[in-house]
Amino acid sequence: MIRELETQGVVNKTHSPFNSPIWPVRKSDGEWRLTVDYRALNEVTPPLGTAVPDMLEPQYELESKTAKWYATIDIANAFFSIPLSVECRPQFAFTWRGVQYTWNRLPQGWKHSPTISHGVIQAALEKGEAPEDLQCIDDIIVWGNTAIEVLEKGEKIIQITLKAGFAIKKSKVKGPAREIQFLGVKWQDGRHQIPTEVINKITVMSPPTNKKETQAFLGAIRFWRMHIPEYSQIVSPLYLVTRKNNFHWSPEQQQAFAQIKQEIAHAVALGPVRKGPEVKNVLYSAAGNHGLSWSPWQKVPGETRGRPLGFWSRSYRRSEANYTPTEKEILAAYEGVQSASEVVGTETQLLLAPRLPVLGRMFIAELPATHHATNATWSKWIALITQRARIGNPNRPGILEVITNWPEGENFGLTDEEEQEQVPRAEEDAPYNQLPAEETCYALFTDSSCRIIGMKRKWKAAV
Structure with missing residues (x-):
């Protein structure tokens, strides 16, 4: 993998007083991605104004589009398409089998790489006068009312990004389609929902046996909390076991675990956001x-x-x-x-x-x-x-x-x-002393404005 990157000019051998440990990550297609543990470097890196949108922003925007067709484009190795300044390269050094290397292109694992990559791609799309789209780092989605319209928009985006020096794999272009996944979310008719494969993965999970497994389960479901009514209240018992020194899985945790999986299995689609005076x-x-x-x-x-x-x-x-x-x-x-x-x-x-x-x-x-x-x-x-x-x-x-x-x-x-x-x-309820205990704190009382005039009751609620 490193030899291939060296041949491509992405990395090269170096001698630097800086060094960070490598941290290879296996991708979903089985291939390996070379990342470096830059946590120490990230701690001393000056802040940079973020340009990457919050994950909810593209969802809100896409919800407002009454689209029938979608297409997505994933730019291949976007970081490696952006040159790294020569004077900055020594601080990104890492060692593999006794040989020190550094990056010539934007490295993965550095905290500002997503922001810089997003900004460069966004600038390229704006310069090329791209059709309306949503972009989050190297993921792009276009939409429309017909398949032909979406196909033309997608081809325009591809031509702009290729001209800007980025690469696109044919396998990373999806659509036009009526249903599509973007940023891990399933979209159809302006509505977003949890993909079936995600639901299946979560619902077959076994009860955690330690704090680490509990945290992993919570991490798997947290992204979908907007689909679950009263999510925080349901999972509260699960968070309790992650804060204690000793792991103890009680019936309360088991009930919460079963309930949240049931809620995930029956989660409803959200949106679309509609406009107009009739809404x-x-x-x-x-x-x-x-x-x-x-x-x-x-x-x-x-x-x-x-x-x-x-x-x-x-x-x-x-x-x-x-x-x-x-x-x-x-x-x-x-x-x-x-x-x-x-x-x-x-x-x-x-x-x-x-x-x-x-x-x-x-x-x-x-x-x-x-x-x-x-x-x-x-x-x-x-x-x-x-x-x-x-x-x-x-x-x-x-x-x-x-x-x-x-x-x-x-x-x-x-x-x-x-x-x-x-x-x-409001409706008149039973007398206060006849209410169930759990309802007394929500009872509405009437003050002196509640009175009888003639044969009619005149009243208004007051807390």
């Missing part, structure tokens, strides 16, 4: 005993149930577990509004469906006397939610609160009957 964006948010959950959904005329755009969840941090029930619900709504705005934008109306009414509290200047969160935290909540709520016009505010029973499982999503266009709506 209703509904944000569900809730605070449970162990953490927060929120999920934006979309619904268009003709759909009985909406489509999920993603599921977010997290455990309580530090003092958050001591918040009042209302504060926890506001926190869940706050986190949800941030996530939903990233997915659907800030210019669309958002129907907020928490388990407790929170919007009215945000427009009250005076903080409740029983609050546990700091004044600064309350100010942060109020600033974001009220600002988002005022976007639009009085007839179509940016956030409209909908009080509804929080749906579960396959019933997640508002039906036509449940959907409301006024703020707020």
Whole structure:
């Protein structure tokens, strides 16, 4: 492998005061990739402004494309196509069988190689006036409504990258196809889902027998957390065993292990993100005993149930577990509004469906006397939610609160009957002393505004 790289001019023999250990990695096709353990070098390397998009950014962008056909292009050995400055080469030296070598091209394992590679390829595509595409380092995807359209776009991308000095293997070009994988995710009609082979691999995994195996299992499922409602709460028992000195796999861990595999097996596709005045964006948010959950959904005329755009969840941090029930619900709504705005934008109306009414509290200047969160935290909540709520016009505010029973499982999503266009709506419940213990913290009380006038009951909910 090293001889081949030397023949190709990628590496050459050298004498350098620097040296790092090699770390070969076997690729999925069985071939070996020469990487070097540059952890020590990475620690002392100055920071570089990142140009590589977050993994979620291409997903959000691709979700918004109502594409029927896709094609992907994987640039071969992109790092090795980018020359390394002569004065920088000594610090990348490594030794193999008593002979010291260094790189003439951008090495794998150095922390800035992905950023530099992404930027160089992006510049080449822009210079060549490439058709609309999404690029993440050396992976590129194009889309369209017909196979011919996508084929032409793909050929244009290939010509631009070849002209820029990059190489492309025919086996690394996929499509045009109606279903395709990009960055490990399966795409079809603007929706992304977990590939079948990934589901099969996860569902046949045996229960871990030590902390390392538990961490490996969590690593295999963590990327797919957006497909799993209340992911953080489900896997919380598994994280507990990785933090203890002694490994102990109890029935609680076994139940969590079985449940998360079941959730992975039945995970739904997410998206697409649709635009237009007829699209209703509904944000569900809730605070449970162990953490927060929120999920934006979309619904268009003709759909009985909406489509999920993603599921977010997290455990309580530090003092958050001591918040009042209302504060926890506001926190869940706050986190949800941030996530939903990233997915659907800030210019669309958002129907907020928490388990407790929170919007009215945000427009009250005076903080409740029983609050546990700091004044600064309350100010942060109020600033974001009220600002988002005022976007639009009085007839179509940016956030409209909908009080509804929080749906579960396959019933997640508002039906036509449940959907409301006024703020707020609630139902009269049983007397407080008749409620189950787990529901008492979510009970809504009525104050002196609840009264009888004539033969009609006049009331409004107050937390």
